[in-house]
Each structure stands twice: as C-alpha cells, then as structure tokens.
Ligand SMILES: Nc1ncnc2c1ncn2[C@@H]1O[C@H](COP(=O)(O)O)[C@@H](O)[C@H]1OP(=O)(O)O
C-alpha cells in the first residue's frame with residue numbers, strides 16, 4: 499500500500515491485526531495456566547496476558563510509527579518482543595477506505611493511540627472469558643476518531659471452532675466486524691459493572707428504574723452489548739475507568755449512532771496530556787436512545803459528585 503494512505507487509516511489497519519495477534523497471546527496465557535497476577539491497587543489486577551498483549555501491540559505500532567505517541571494501560575514496557583509477536587501488515591479492507599477530510603492530513607504530532615491490552619482483567623482471572631476485550635483507540639487533536647475492539651473469546655460460549663472477532667469504527671466512515679442492532683423498544687435494559695460498584699454507582703442505577711440490569715465486566719464488552727441490541731445504556735456513575743477504557747468504545751459506538759460521555763453529557767478528550775482518569779463516570783447509550791433522558795434522570799447529587 500502506498501505511503502499516501504492517510505496516517506489514521508494506516509494506524510487503524512495495523513491496530514486491527516495487532517489486536518488480533520494480542521488476542522491469541524491472551525488465549526495462550528490462559529491455556530498455559532499461570533496467569534502471573536500482580537495487584538496494582540484495590541480490585542485492579544494485572545496478569546501476564548495484560549503485559550504480553552501490551553508489548554505485542556506497542557512493539558508492532560512503534561515499529562512502523564516510531565514518532566506516534568502511544569499510551570498503554572500497563573505503562574512503559576519492553577518492546578523487544580519475539581518475532582512472531584511483531585505484526586507488520588495492516589488490514590487490507592481498512593487501508594482501502596476513504597478517509598474523511600477532517601483528519602486526512604493528520605501527522606504524527608496530531609495523533610495519540612490509547613491502548614488497553616486487556617479490558618476486563620478481573621473477569622479474565624475468574625474465567626468469564628467472553629467479557630474480555632483488547633481496545634485500541636486513535637485520537638486526532640484530542641478527538642477520538644478510530645476504535646478497534648477485539649474480543650478474543652467470541653464464540654467460546656457456543657463452542658465455536660475458531661475464536662475471536664474484531665469490531666472497528668471510524669468516525670465519518672462507519673463500523674465493521676459485526677452486525678449493528680437496536681435494543682428492544684418499550685424496555686430499559688442497563689449494563690453496569692459487576693466488580694467496581696459503589697454507593698454512588700448504585701444510586702444512579704436505582705434512579706433509572708431499569709426493567710433489567712446486566713452486571714457484566716469490561717468497558718469494551720458493555721459497549722458491544724449496546725451495539726448488538728442487548729442493552730439500552732451502559733451506566734457507571736463513578737470514577738475508575740481511564741481514557742484507554744473509553745477511547746475505542748466511544749468511537750465504535752458513536753460511528754453507529756450511539757453516544758458515550760461522562761454522567762453530565764460532556765465528551766471526554768484524548769490529548770496526550772489529558773487526565774487519564776474518567777472522573778466524570780461513563781454514560782453510553784445505544785443508537786435510538788435519548789441520551790439526555792438518562793442525564794436528566796441521574797440524581798443531581800451524583801452528577802455534582804462526578805465532575806471531570
Ligand atoms: N476502580 C477501578 N480500578 C481499576 N480499573 C477500573 C476500575 N473501575 C473500572 N476499571 C476498568 O474499567 C473496566 C470496566 O469496569 P467494570 O468492568 O467494573 O465495569 C474494567 O475492566 C477496568 O479495566 P481493566 O480490566 O482494563 O483494568
């Protein structure tokens with residue numbers, strides 16, 4: 499592919515294949531049995547799969563884009579990786595897309611890549627493998643424009659022979675890798691955390707009077723539920739997620755017509771020097787949902803407590 503392909507598309511194309519490769523590493527660590535768990539904080543585990551997945555993705559990206567700023571959840575890492583972890587080819591179908599002109603000429607200095615090498619680590623350590631995703635988000639001048647969500651265990655529950663799939667979204671282009679669907683009308687199904695709740699988060703869920711609450715792991719996984727019509731909203735009324743949790747999910751969801759903001763309706767920014775913490779919480783709604791309705795019905799004290 500000629501070097502004239504815009505940087506954002508080349509980054510997204512390589513990220514798709516790198517996330518796939520990282521997904522295989524995550525499955526290999528699991529089946530080999532020793533997860534090498536390290537506690538980074540309260541209910542904040544890191545495993546060998548998080549570390550190795552991040553090394554694979556960052557080594558592959560830096561190899562081709564040495565001057566692009568990349569921020570990974572697991573911090574600085576050794577990018578001397580086994581040769582079969584180094585992904586050098588980008589996904590051809592992404593390389594052939596037409597880049598929207600707003601970021602057609604974006605250069606290394608305009609771009610930040612946010613990497614969550616394994617989202618849903620608590621659930622991974624507990625064997626809830628379908629909650630796990632690999633997230634790569636691409637921001638241009640602070641706005642999230644490209645998102646890759648790889649699900650390494652997609653098909654696991656149904657006993658599929660080949661595991662894994664990759665969902666992507668690019669603002670101004672659309673989405674791929676899955677079939678978008680709307681959640682059922684006349685119902686309110688809310689997805690929320692199963693491992694990081696607190697009284698504020700519970701108060702918000704109670705106020706929204708859901709017909710059903712799905713307490714499941716992972717930011718990537720919950721956004722997939724919205725995009726496939728299994729839930730109407732993802733509500734997490736507390737800090738705890740970070741920019742690498744929301745960058746890719748925000749793009750894929752919004753590229754199909756949904757929204758992801760903090761609890762007050764303010765969009766997150768993804769510049770390299772931004773605060774990493776999503777202190778305003780996460781409110782995401784499926785395509786067709788009234789995002790403002792959720793904001794209005796979140797209790798005032800919750801919204802007041804969750805300012806960015
Ligand atoms: N209090 C927290 N500390 C660390 N990570 C958190 C916290 N709350 C949420 N997260 C991150 O956000 C994701 C979604 O949260 P939840 O599953 O609770 O809804 C988690 O899988 C975790 O990402 P990660 O697994 O990549 O560390």
Ligand SMILES: [Mg+2]
Nearest residue numbers: 542543571619
């Ligand atoms: Mg983590």
Ligand SMILES: [Mg+2]
Nearest residue numbers: 614617618743
């Ligand atoms: Mg995460």
Ligand SMILES: [Mg+2]
Nearest residue numbers: 571614616617
């Ligand atoms: Mg993670």
